[in-house]
Amino acid sequence: MANLKAIRDRIKSVKNTRKITEAMRLVAAARVRRAQEQVTSTRPFADRLAQVLYGLQTRLAFEDVNLPLLKQREIKSVGLLVITGDRGLCGGYNTNVIKRAENRAKELQAAGISYKYVLVGRKATQYFQRREQPIDANYTGLEQIPTAKEASQIADELLSLFLSESVDRIELIYTRFVSLVSSRPVVQTLLPLDVQGLETSDDEIFRLTTRGGQFEVEREKVTTQIRALPRDMIFEQNPVQILDSLLPLYLSNQLLRALQESAASELAARMTAMSNASDNASELIGTLTLSYNKARQAAITQEILEVVGGAEALN
Secondary structure (H helix, E strand, C coil), X not given: CHHHHHHHHHHHHXXXXXXXXXXXXXXXXXXXXXXXXXXXXXXXXXXXXXXXXXXHHHXXXXXXXXXXXXXXXXXXXXXXXXXXXXXXXXXXXXXXXXXXXXXXXXXXXXXXXXXXXXXECHHHHHHHHXXXXXEXXXXXXXXXXCCHHHHHHHHHHHHHHHHCCCCCEEEXXXXXXXXXXXXXXXXXXXXXXXXXXXXHCEXXXXXXXXXXXXXXXXXXXXXXXXXXXXXXXXXXXXXXXXXXXHHHHHHHHHHHHHHHHHXXXXXXXXXXXXXHHHHHHHHHHHHHHHHHHHHHHHHHHHHHHHHHXXXXXXX
């Protein structure tokens, strides 16, 4: 009977765990929907900003414009902006991006280039602090769904590093959202800025849907319609000054998009991890239930044999 009680307690414990993992999966799904709504709501501003920058690009030769954010310098030091999450229970999301950052740091070190980290997320901060890596700044406790204010705060730190020539280039290492079951850590150069090629900017919007009781992601191709500014347009300010004011906005917008994709990747990874945990719990409950029934049947059989044996002894 002690064995039966232990199995019953184990089944009850696993059922409680399954309730928690299923609740976490549904919460992550709701937040993915919020993330996709934010991507959609911020798109008009991003499209308009790209259009204005392209219009200025057609009126100016960027290579002839002496602006600090466009200036290419000899690379002696690189700032690595690494975006991870504050929480775990999301599969290999944090581990993969941290490993990508470490590999990039080794590549720079092998080339004789120094580096320093700017870290977003508690997981990256704890990891690199324990290994006494050079950390210039770290940001934790950000909103689950990133905001423009947070992106601007991080962008200000990056601008300070680059303009003070503490680093000659800033690279962004984050997780690009591919699907609910797939994400990919990538490295992207943030500074110096390069806004060439805006006229061919194609993008995608992901939409979380349900089909047959299961979550799915639909991807919709979006083409930004960018037109040149009218040739007879008169600028009240020097176009170079306008460009100098818009480039920090462009940087913040690029960073916000990376934060949004990272958040979507983290939530999708958590959904997948919790779904797998729920499935494993259901499988374990089935196995334990079968073991319980076998043990119970064996106990009943043993009791019957004892009764029969006792009756025969009396006869």
